[in-house]
Amino acid sequence: MNFFIKNCKLDKEKTDCIVVPVFDLCELSHSACYLDKCSNGYITSLIKLGDIQGKIGDTLILYKVPKIFSKRILLVGCGKKDEINKVRFKKIFKNTINILKKLSIKNIIYSFSELNINNIYWMTRVAVLSIKEFLYKVMKINNTNVDNINIDYIILDISKKHDLFIAKIALKHALAIDYAITSAKNLSNLPPNICNPLYLSSKAKELAEKYKNNIVVEVIDIKKMKELGMNAYVAVGDGAKNKPFMSVIKYSGNNIINNKTIAFVGKGLTFDSGGISIKPSFNMHEMKYDMCGAAAVYGILIMAAELNLPLKIIGILSGCENMPGGYAFRPGDVLTTMSGKTVEILNTDAEGRLVLCDSLTYLERFSPNVVIDIATLTGACVTALGESVSGLFSNNQELANQLLHASEETDDKIWSLPLFEEYQKKIISNIADFSNVGQGQAGAITAACFLSKFTEKYNWAHLDIAGTAWKSGKNGGSTGRPVELLCQFLLNQSNYIYS
Ligand code: BES
Ligand code: MN
Numbered sequence: 206m207n208f209f210i211k212n213c214k215l216d217k218e219k220t221d222c223i224v225v226p227v228f229d230l231c232e233l234s235h236s237a238c239y240l241d242k243c244s245n246g247y248i249t250s251l252i253k254l255g256d257i258q259g260k261i262g263d264t265l266i267l268y269k270v271p272k273i274f275s276k277r278i279l280l281v282g283c284g285k286k287d288e289i290n291k292v293r294f295k296k297i298f299k300n301t302i303n304i305l306k307k308l309s310i311k312n313i314i315y316s317f318s319e320l321n322i323n324n325i326y327w328m329t330r331v332a333v334l335s336i337k338e339f340l341y342k343v344m345k346i347n348n349t350n351v352d353n354i355n356i357d358y359i360i361l362d363i364s365k366k367h368d369l370f371i372a373k374i375a376l377k378h379a380l381a382i383d384y385a386i387t388s389a390k391n392l393s394n395l396p397p398n399i400c401n402p403l404y405l406s407s408k409a410k411e412l413a414e415k416y417k418n419n420i421v422v423e424v425i426d427i428k429k430m431k432e433l434g435m436n437a438y439v440a441v442g443d444g445a446k447n448k449p450f451m452s453v454i455k456y457s458g459n460n461i462i463n464n465k466t467i468a469f470v471g472k473g474l475t476f477d478s479g480g481i482s483i484k485p486s487f488n489m490h491e492m493k494y495d496m497c498g499a500a501a502v503y504g505i506l507i508m509a510a511e512l513n514l515p516l517k518i519i520g521i522l523s524g525c526e527n528m529p530g531g532y533a534f535r536p537g538d539v540l541t542t543m544s545g546k547t548v549e550i551l552n553t554d555a556e557g558r559l560v561l562c563d564s565l566t567y568l569e570r571f572s573p574n575v576v577i578d579i580a581t582l583t584g585a586c587v588t589a590l591g592e593s594v595s596g597l598f599s600n601n602q603e604l605a606n607q608l609l610h611a612s613e614e615t616d617d618k619i620w621s622l623p624l625f626e627e628y629q630k631k632i633i634s635n636i637a638d639f640s641n642v643g644q645g646q647a648g649a650i651t652a653a654c655f656l657s658k659f660t661e662k663y664n665w666a667h668l669d670i671a672g673t674a675w676k677s678g679k680n681g682g683s684t685g686r687p688v689e690l691l692c693q694f695l696l697n698q699s700n701y702i703y704s
């Protein structure tokens with residue numbers, strides 16, 4: 206399915222359907238008004254019958270409208286014109302897609318450019334990303350995947366010619382971001398017997414193949430990890446037959462604007478059984494999603510390469526499997542991490558921070574200016590913030606502000622939590638430098654405090670996506686979050702600002 210940006214002569218376009226907004230109290234949008242005039246008031250005459258009010262959720266299909274070359278017009282209720290925001294805009298698109306899916310339609314014009322969500326850049330971007338989101342389907346593991354839709358192309362009608370340039374940039378960005386989100390979702394939705402740490406590393410290597418000029422990949426296997434002293438990472442992988450692999454993806458754009466390196470680390474537990482501190486069996490299968498952080502990193506590197514962002518980026522996929530067994534690490538063990546700091550294991554299910562601490566120390570060799578880790582780290586974060594907001598932790602307020610700004614722009618919500626001294630004390634151990642579990646409450650914060658001990662050499666932020674990375678249940682699956690937020694962060698770093 207393709208998207209086009211065009212300044213349309215709406216009555217003369219020969220498509221299967223033109224979609225136009227109608228506002229509350231039957232107020233016609235400019236495009237609806239234009240079609241109404243061309244058809245000698247046909248639309249107003251139908252609206253007078255009272256079948257559509259213009260509220261969000263209202264829709265009405267018109268066939269064979271006089272003097273209009275397209276086969277159908279779909280009127281879509283958009284509510285009050287001055288109350289439209291991104292959330293409502295997305296809902297409006299969901300309604301149209303649900304209708305269009307059921308009809309035999311091959312091409313569509315959306316004439317929505319007068320809907321004011323900031324500007325034409327955001328109108329276009331949100332439109333494309335919403336359509337893509339509502340058409341996404343989880344891939345079945347049985348070779349019967351059929352295309353979800355029979356739509357060949359969608360034209361976004363831009364009513365003002367001088368907006369065409371920005372709209373085309375927005376489309377380009379949206380397609381790259383969608384590719385990133387879809388790639389992250391597809392990877393995360395795979396079962397853990399297919400998507401294991403080795404598989405993650407093979408996906409990383411594919412990127413080096415595909416983006417030869419800009420991406421180099423190095424894979425650190427267990428032997429190399431041991432040489433490097435990554436004993437915490439290795440310990441987590443010890444119980445599993447599927448050995449750990451850490452993939453280091455190095456991206457460099459063609460016209461880099463500065464020599465700063467931005468690094469991302471994704472928790473890539475392709476399955477987290479809890480290890481010897483084994484998890485209850487209820488919903489344990491969902492721990493295949495414990496690699497969503499790594500999948501997000503994989504996604505954002507795809508976006509960077511697709512748009513050839515003028516940046517230097519390093520993405521680490523910390524692939525590992527946490528299993529019980531005769532070779533597994535134990536509660537009570539004391540591990541010496543790559544940093545030299547020692548950790549007493551109180552619970553083998555607090556494994557994410559162990560894999561991450563060595564990955565974060567490994568990153569020091571690249572002298573990164575900024576490091577962001579993304580992890581389904583704690584159930585406590587879900588208790589604190591629920592399922593629609595990710596946790597943000599940082600040792601640098603400017604970096605935190607940049608992430609909060611990107612979050613607001615994309616509506617991919619995050620919220621700051623503190624790293625006060627009072628919490629830092631909770632991870633002190635009497636036998637080692639730290640324990641891997643914090644005493645008492647505030648588990649999301651004590652986990653972040655643990656990571657903060659390994660990130661003192663650079664500006665660092667941590668996103669706990671335990672609540673937001675996937676939706677439970679039969680119709681659930683990976684959400685692709687926080688890919689859009691991080692893509693926006695990178696676009697802002699590249700000085701591509703259109704808002
Ligand atoms: N991957 C889990 C966190 C998690 C749990 C994410 C549920 C999403 C839903 C993590 O490895 C874990 O098990 N954390 C423990 C830490 C505890 C043992 C200190 C947790 O949150 O219970
Ligand atoms: Mn765990």
Ligand code: ZN
Pocket residue numbers: 474477495554556557581582
């Ligand atoms: Zn985990």
